[in-house]
Amino acid sequence: MNSGAFYTGTYRNLFKEYGYSETVIDARIQETWNTMFFGDEDERIYFEVDDSLGYMLDTGNIDVRTEGMSYGMMMAVQMNNQDVFNRLWNWTMKYMFLTEGENAGYFAWSCSPDGTKNSYGPAPDGEEYFALALFFASHRWGDGEGILNYSEQARNLLHTCIHKGEDGVGHPMWNPENKLIKFIPNCEYSDPSYHLPHFYELFSLWANEEDRSFWKEAAEASREYLTLACHPETGLAPEYAHYDGTPNNERGFGHFYSDSYRVAANVGLDTEWFGGNEWETEQANKIQAFFADKDPVDYRRYTISGEAFEEKSLHPVGLVATNAMASLATVEGPYAKSSVDLFWNTKLRSGERRYYDNCLFLFALLALSGNFKIWLPKQEG
Structure with missing residues (x-):
C-alpha cells in the first residue's frame, strides 16, 4: 500500500481523467464553496x-x-x-x-x-x-x-x-x-x-x-x-453495527441509511491517500453496481442485503456524491465514470434538508478533483 498520494504526492483528478475541463472543474468548486458559505440565506449553511x-x-x-x-x-x-x-x-x-x-x-x-x-x-x-x-x-x-x-x-x-x-x-x-x-x-x-x-x-x-x-x-x-460490516454482495453498510460487524438494529439503525452513505466516500479517500487494497476496490464496485440501475429520486432506506423500504432517502444528493467518491477506489471500474458523471450532473441541494447533502457534495468535489489533500508539516529550512 505505497501508491497513494501520501507516498507519491500526486492526487488524481478523476473529473479531468473522465474528460472534464480543469477550468470548469475549478470554477465548479469555487462556486460550490461560495454558495455554501456566502450565498443567499436559503442557500448557505455557514x-x-x-x-x-x-x-x-x-x-x-x-x-x-x-x-x-x-x-x-x-x-x-x-x-x-x-x-x-x-x-x-x-x-x-x-x-x-x-x-x-x-x-x-x-x-x-x-x-x-x-x-x-x-x-x-x-x-x-x-x-x-x-x-x-x-x-x-x-x-x-x-x-x-x-x-x-x-x-x-x-x-x-x-x-x-x-x-x-x-x-x-x-x-x-x-x-x-x-x-x-x-x-x-x-x-x-x-x-x-x-x-x-x-x-x-x-x-x-x-x-x-x-x-x-x-x-x-x-x-x-x-x-x-469495514470488511465485516459491509454486506458481501451489495456493499451496503448499516448505520450502527456491533463489534463483530453485524447490524445493530436495537434502535432501528441497522439498515443502510443516511450515516451509511459516508462509508463509500471513506473507502475512496483511503485509497486516494494510502493506496487502498483489493477489498476496497471490490467494495466500491459493489456499491456502485447496487445503485447503477436506480434513479436518485427513488433512493430508499435499504436493508444491507438490498431490500428496499417504502421510506425514501432523506439525503439523495449526498448519496450520489459519496457513491461518486468511491470511484477513487476503482478508477477503471465498470461504474466508476457513470457514477462520477451522475454526480457532476447533480446540483447542490436547496431547501431545508440541504446541510448534510451539500457537505458530502463539496467533499466529493474536492476529492474527485484531487483537492482533498494531506497537508504535511512544513520542512524546516
Whole structure:
C-alpha cells in the first residue's frame, strides 16, 4: 500500500481523467464553496457572528453539530480560508467544548444557533474530523497561540479520545482492546461510517508519541472492521453495527441509511491517500453496481442485503456524491465514470434538508478533483 498520494504526492483528478475541463472543474468548486458559505440565506449553511465567530447550521434540524463544524473546518483548510476556519473553531471552543462532567474534554454534539447546548454528550465523528483539520491547519498556516495553537489542540484532543476514563471518570471514544471507534463513548458498538483509517494513519505520525502505535493499530482494525460490516454482495453498510460487524438494529439503525452513505466516500479517500487494497476496490464496485440501475429520486432506506423500504432517502444528493467518491477506489471500474458523471450532473441541494447533502457534495468535489489533500508539516529550512 505505497501508491497513494501520501507516498507519491500526486492526487488524481478523476473529473479531468473522465474528460472534464480543469477550468470548469475549478470554477465548479469555487462556486460550490461560495454558495455554501456566502450565498443567499436559503442557500448557505455557514453563518457569521460578530467579528470572530461562525457556525455551520444543520438546516433540517436547526441546530449546530460537531459533525458540521468539523466538516466546515476541513473544507476551510482545503480551500485555504483561515478566517472561516478560525471563526468555526472559536465558536466550537466557546459553545461546544465541555469543561466538566464525565465528558469534559469532548464537545457537545449539538447546540442551538445561539450557543445553548442541546446535549452534554459528544459524537466521535466530530472529534476525529476536528483533530485532523487542526493538524492540517497547523501544517498549512502554522500554529498560533492559545486555542489557535492548532497542533497542540489536536494532540490534546486525541489524547482525551483514547485515555478518557483511565481515572475512573468518563469513557474513551475508542475501545482500548479492539481499537474500534464507538458510536458514543458510553456504548460498546460502532458506526461503520465513523471509521477513517486514512485519518488514523496520520494520527499515528502526529499524535503524542506514546499514542502513535495505538493509532496505527486503529487504522488496521478499522480496515478489517469495514470488511465485516459491509454486506458481501451489495456493499451496503448499516448505520450502527456491533463489534463483530453485524447490524445493530436495537434502535432501528441497522439498515443502510443516511450515516451509511459516508462509508463509500471513506473507502475512496483511503485509497486516494494510502493506496487502498483489493477489498476496497471490490467494495466500491459493489456499491456502485447496487445503485447503477436506480434513479436518485427513488433512493430508499435499504436493508444491507438490498431490500428496499417504502421510506425514501432523506439525503439523495449526498448519496450520489459519496457513491461518486468511491470511484477513487476503482478508477477503471465498470461504474466508476457513470457514477462520477451522475454526480457532476447533480446540483447542490436547496431547501431545508440541504446541510448534510451539500457537505458530502463539496467533499466529493474536492476529492474527485484531487483537492482533498494531506497537508504535511512544513520542512524546516
